[in-house]
Amino acid sequence: MARPRPPADLRRKPQQDRSRAMVERIISAGQAVLLRDGYEKASTNRVALEAGISPGSLYQYFPDKESILTAVIDRYSDELSARLTGVLSGHLDLPGPELVRATLDGLLDALSENVEFLRLVGEQLPRSQFKDKAEAMEQRIGDLVSTYLMVQRPPARVQEPPTSAWILVRLVEHLTVQYVLESPAIPRDRFVEELTRLIVAYVDPGA
Amino acid sequence: MARPRPPADLRRKPQQDRSRAMVERIISAGQAVLLRDGYEKASTNRVALEAGISPGSLYQYFPDKESILTAVIDRYSDELSARLTGVLSGHLDLPGPELVRATLDGLLDALSENVEFLRLVGEQLPRSQFKDKAEAMEQRIGDLVSTYLMVQRPPARVQEPPTSAWILVRLVEHLTVQYVLESPAIPRDRFVEELTRLIVAYVDPGA
Amino acid sequence: MARPRPPADLRRKPQQDRSRAMVERIISAGQAVLLRDGYEKASTNRVALEAGISPGSLYQYFPDKESILTAVIDRYSDELSARLTGVLSGHLDLPGPELVRATLDGLLDALSENVEFLRLVGEQLPRSQFKDKAEAMEQRIGDLVSTYLMVQRPPARVQEPPTSAWILVRLVEHLTVQYVLESPAIPRDRFVEELTRLIVAYVDPGA
Amino acid sequence: MARPRPPADLRRKPQQDRSRAMVERIISAGQAVLLRDGYEKASTNRVALEAGISPGSLYQYFPDKESILTAVIDRYSDELSARLTGVLSGHLDLPGPELVRATLDGLLDALSENVEFLRLVGEQLPRSQFKDKAEAMEQRIGDLVSTYLMVQRPPARVQEPPTSAWILVRLVEHLTVQYVLESPAIPRDRFVEELTRLIVAYVDPGA
DNA sequence: AATGAATGAGTGTTCATTCAT
């Protein structure tokens, strides 16, 4: 009747769990400090204080300060990615303009989810802090868009899909982010409509 | 026998001149340090050393460190503005697509003039350091574009010129800057052509 | 029917053995770390890592960091002692100069056995770390030399054997160690010869 | 009647003086801390506190901690050198044994001047902290001794003056230092006498 | 106006030691 022991890697779970929990706690503390005090004031001591641990304990989980801040940004950007992946995959079968509109809507939703942090990343952090992450994401999405432009029927009327993709990815990213951060006096549906028109006119000028 | 005193504002001129010269010297030193050592290493002591004055003297001309860096950025952005104004004013009489093309060309030339500094601003500085300046410029140019969209004959086929202007300004700014900074594998004339197509298709879909 | 208990000191043996084995393991780890990373970098964490145990476990066997390092040095110096004892006991019947020469040879051999560690002790460690051990050894050997000077026939022509012994012990120790560490441009047999001459002339000026 | 201005380099003296005075103050503080708290406890903060200045001010005069400690040692060793130079130059015309005796006397006097610091250097500091200084001095004095052995009439009966000098320098240095530090139960004149005999018997065995 | 020495709170990081498990 003895319960069989779980395999070793499962038995070690609680330890890993505690460790992972602490990592999460530190990342959350880092995020809180960044949001509350700003990038320049975000010191390891403040992060430790916020996390309720001692400065030395940070270094059980992260090799240095930069890695903590990177982890904060990575977590945010992973959340954003996850949200976007969900959004996109649901609409890939829509006709062009609808797909664009739905994507923009989902993107604006995702970006609006945590405007404070988006503002932090967009305004307080030097881009070099998250350049790699950003460029990797732009590359990945650019490839998707490029592929999409080639496979759709009828194909988009663009000469070089990669070039158009390069442009589209950056333009959509920047304009949506700026729309959320600047909150200009443009109603959201108007904005989505204009951006959709811009994109559709570009990739399918005949329509 | 007393020589008549010159009016106050004239008497203070030489003083102002010397002061202005020193301000310029400090700004140049600040720029040199930023370019040479990067944002994180740009300390007031280094700026003073580079300017050939003592650290204390900085504070005769600037209230604090941030104001020095702001002045450096302002000067750069003023230079950029001046160059752009010249570029634009020369082509305002061209038909739409030519105007766009010429503007983009001029913009790319201006941005390429000092890529190092552009990279510094675009990658190392937190945007908050130059947010006001950037938004002021975007506002100013946005108004110009908005006006242009309304006055040209036949008028652009956009529903709300301010909205289109908001979009166009940010899109052109961001894409040209990123093109210069990322140097993607897209030939420059191809890039200008695509961007021109994008813009023309947007503001003049019938064409 | 109870098996008779073995006497206490026997029962604790295995325990002591395990304990002693662990002590040895820690000392070896300490030595390895000292040699690999140097005195300044030799932290308890590194020693524990090298020994394959946890930092906390060190304190089951040693009261603090210093005692670990002391033990490392003690073990080295005990090894050295053992080697020397062997060397000396084999030559005590030789006539004066031969005895000196043979002793110096043995000493140089022993010191050359582990030059790296000798250098560590001689150059990186503050002498206070091993002062007691060194002085105890000097005292012990000094007594031997002092006795030797008195009992040999004819007796050495020194006025106060303890004084001469004090001098001889320190001079031989220091010069041989420095010879090994500095590797001056003096051939070894030349060095041994000179040192022998120095000593013999001192204790037996008539010869 | 106007006094002529002194040349620029003189006018700047007071500044240099103040600077030099501060350097001296820091070195003295460093020495005091080393003597009071020991090498391991000698932190920059303690030195600053002892000097009555702020931690940051140390770095106006020294590039890092090590350079402060090095300066402390250098000052001590320079004082020692100066004292020795005086001692030696007064006796170079004495006949061999008298010269040796006078030199040893002067050396013991010099070393006794600041026993506390000698103990610090000899027992608490890792030799690597002052290895360069020590070896330079040994080289310099060794050359002197080597020359002396060759030029005296009748010449010393040594085969290779440099080898003998190497031995003599280290032996005298070590034994005198150890005599002062250990204070063995050997009266000073007895010690000087023995050492003199040792040396004379070595370099002039016939006498 | 100009200096530049002085400041001192602050930084990121280390590590001998403890103690709940």
Place this chain on the structure above:
DNA sequence: GATGAATGAACACTCATTCAT
């Protein structure tokens, strides 16, 4: 016994700013 996460005081060093000269 053994663990290893947690500690927290301490470290060397920086730098924007001040102020007596």
